[in-house]
Amino acid sequence: MTNSPLVTPRLLPLGDAAWSVEFGDSIDPSLHARVMGFAQSLKNLQAENALPGVSEWVPSFRSLTVYFDPLQTDAEQLAATLLRVAGDSTEVVAHGRRWRIPVCFGGAGGPDLDDLARASGLDTDAMIARMTSTVFHVYMLGFMPGFPYMGGLPPEFSLPRLATPRKSVAARSLAVTGNLCAIYPWESPGGWRLLGRTPVNLFDAADSRRPALFAPGDTAMWQAIDAETFHSMEAEAARGQLDRAQFLVAEGSPWPVR
Amino acid sequence: MAGTLKVLDGGATTTLQDAGRHGYRSLGVALSGALDPLWLACANALVGNPADTVALEMRVLGPRLEIAQGSLCLALAGDAEVQLIRSNQNSSALPAWRSITLEAGDVLHIGAIRSGVAYLAVAGGIDVPEQLGSRSTYARAKIGGIDGRALRSGDILPGGDHAVVTTLAHPLTHAHGYAHATGPIRVLPGPQDDCFTEEALAIFFSTAYTVTHDLDRMGIRLSGARLTHHPAKGADIVSDGVTPGAIQAPADGQPILLLADCQTVGGYPKIATVISADLPRLAHLLPGMQVNFATVTRAQAHAALRAQAAALQEWIAGLAPHRPAGWVNEAALYGDNLISGMVDAGVNET
Numbered sequence A: 001m002t003n004s005p006l007v008t009p010r011l012l013p014l015g016d017a018a019w020s021v022e023f024g025d026s027i028d029p030s031l032h033a034r035v036m037g038f039a040q041s042l043k044n045l046q047a048e049n050a051l052p053g054v055s056e057w058v059p060s061f062r063s064l065t066v067y068f069d070p071l072q073t074d075a076e077q078l079a080a081t082l083l084r085v086a087g088d089s090t091e092v093v094a095h096g097r098r099w100r101i102p103v104c105f106g107g108a109g110g111p112d113l114d115d116l117a118r119a120s121g122l123d124t125d126a127m128i129a130r131m132t133s134t135v136f137h138v139y140m141l142g143f144m145p146g147f148p149y150m151g152g153l154p155p156e157f158s159l160p161r162l163a164t165p166r167k168s169v170a171a172r173s174l175a176v177t178g179n180l181c182a183i184y185p186w187e188s189p190g191g192w193r194l195l196g197r198t199p200v201n202l203f204d205a206a207d208s209r210r211p212a213l214f215a216p217g218d219t220a221m222w223q224a225i226d227a228e229t230f231h232s233m234e235a236e237a238a239r240g241q242l243d244r245a246q247f248l249v250a251e252g253s254p255w256p257v258r
Numbered sequence B: 001m002a003g004t005l006k007v008l009d010g011g012a013t014t015t016l017q018d019a020g021r022h023g024y025r026s027l028g029v030a031l032s033g034a035l036d037p038l039w040l041a042c043a044n045a046l047v048g049n050p051a052d053t054v055a056l057e058m059r060v061l062g063p064r065l066e067i068a069q070g071s072l073c074l075a076l077a078g079d080a081e082v083q084l085i086r087s088n089q090n091s092s093a094l095p096a097w098r099s100i101t102l103e104a105g106d107v108l109h110i111g112a113i114r115s116g117v118a119y120l121a122v123a124g125g126i127d128v129p130e131q132l133g134s135r136s137t138y139a140r141a142k143i144g145g146i147d148g149r150a151l152r153s154g155d156i157l158p159g160g161d162h163a164v165v166t167t168l169a170h171p172l173t174h175a176h177g178y179a180h181a182t183g184p185i186r187v188l189p190g191p192q193d194d195c196f197t198e199e200a201l202a203i204f205f206s207t208a209y210t211v212t213h214d215l216d217r218m219g220i221r222l223s224g225a226r227l228t229h230h231p232a233k234g235a236d237i238v239s240d241g242v243t244p245g246a247i248q249a250p251a252d253g254q255p256i257l258l259l260a261d262c263q264t265v266g267g268y269p270k271i272a273t274v275i276s277a278d279l280p281r282l283a284h285l286l287p288g289m290q291v292n293f294a295t296v297t298r299a300q301a302h303a304a305l306r307a308q309a310a311a312l313q314e315w316i317a318g319l320a321p322h323r324p325a326g327w328v329n330e331a332a333l334y335g336d337n338l339i340s341g342m343v344d345a346g347v348n349e350t
Helices: A029-047 A075-088 A113-120 A124-132 A227-238 B037-046 B198-204 B276-282 B298-317 B330-334 B336-344
Strands: A010-013 A018-022 A054-059 A063-068 A098-105 A136-141 A148-151 A166-169 A173-177 A180-183 A188-190 A193-197 A219-224 B004-009 B013-017 B055-061 B064-069 B071-077 B080-085 B091-093 B099-103 B107-122 B156-158 B185-189 B209-215 B219-223 B246-248 B256-258 B270-274 B293-295
Touching: A010 A075, A018 A075, A029 A054, A029 A063, A029 A075, A029 A136, A063 A075, A075 B298, A098 A124, A098 A227, A113 A124, A113 A193, A124 A219, B037 B055, B037 B071, B037 B107, B037 B276, B037 B298, B185 B276, B185 B298, B198 B270, B270 B276, B276 B298
Parallel strands: A098 A219, B185 B293
Antiparallel strands: A010 A018, A018 A063, A054 A063, A098 A193, A136 A148, A136 A219, A148 A180, A166 A188, A173 A180, A173 A193, B004 B064, B004 B156, B013 B055, B055 B107, B064 B107, B071 B099, B071 B107, B080 B091, B080 B107, B185 B270, B209 B219, B219 B256, B246 B256, B246 B270
């Protein structure tokens, strides 16, 4: 990571019960690393009970929103604390968990794969090779529970959203648009380009400690699987027998080479 | 034994809601919860429940419910057309802001919800499992309530455990419903008021906007004078955190008021955000209504919230035993020892 000069964060009011702390106005890995550094500082402060009345915070691409109870918190005092802590926070990279998630590319689950390959000048196999050798990183979750907005998409795959969004995108579809990549946790309407599907569930409400597979700050690589493997893993997941932990890459170990 | 409610007809959009699902917004999980937590608290107080107990939130057109077994003490907060048909076929209107104990075979026919939203609380709450710390229905993730969806015909709602709440010795009532503040909806400008022109800001705070038919638990689309974005900023921002009460304006310049089920992040500039004290008022906006916005200071927003908490406590303190017409103060006639036996025998019921 380069030692870019630290931008001075900006504090914005989101009503009387939330502050947004903004580090910049673009989607940029180093700005997001500042956001994650700030989130880490907040976690430490909360562990010391130094954030009374703060209920939660939401990291996003280039800012972080802190929610609090105005009857329990002096908003101005909290604002001063947030600005000070944000100003001191440094970039935290690769602070989250690392995943290697199986994806079945193409076929009915990836109707836009060939188009995207053509647009990038690659053949389909080369495109899959490129997608599975790229590390994506989770900027934030939003749109629906567990939906990860991920950066790192190779620029040659950058295409705008479909002019007419699909009425229905299958659950667990791997999708790209612009310079972002995501997986739809549930069936939903959507305008992103679909490359394939994963058998892994992205959100499990029964797991109250970690309902979402991904968290902001996590990184992931895709591992190509064939349709047969996809179906058997999907069936395992439906029976609640597909342990998500098996897709974690151990801490300290290098990313597996394809 | 706590009774059971059977849904004969779910109504337009009846969901189970409590205080909402806090602590999961960073995972994209909406807050959800009652659109009007004040009326939820009132309905719960009328049946002796803690303020945040899960209850039925009814909008547009209410449900038809039958007491399937046992007996249930329940109460309505809001302005709705409610017909009570007792098991002996006697029919009467059910007044709001008063608790009543119903028996197996009694049917509640809840019609138009004139107040935009209304709450039906059941003593002991509704016994559905908590998911991620809340029983609130959140349709997008299909969690909370009954299978994460609105109530429909055939659903069974088990009344909660009476043992965990104060059992009321007699029905409670209040001289008047809990009234919300009136006047313009109060807001704090921002977080992206600088994305709009000076004229747009002036217009927003001086003209009325009309509530359209495009409204649900995620938000309300308003229509009115166009809010022009600052040419240097445009109508899109890099998505950041949002919250119920945030007022965003996409490229068409027509404001959208976000409500409890709104997404956790959004990419439209937010011109202003409704103060916490006025959030419950948004639940009562109906298509065609006019709404004005006024800026207040943070100190005023804080004072309004404190005053509101005090007003709710005062309202709850004003609850009194309900004395039906012809009620005789038997305690005064015969002495306290006698009346306590009679209350237990249920003679003081409506």
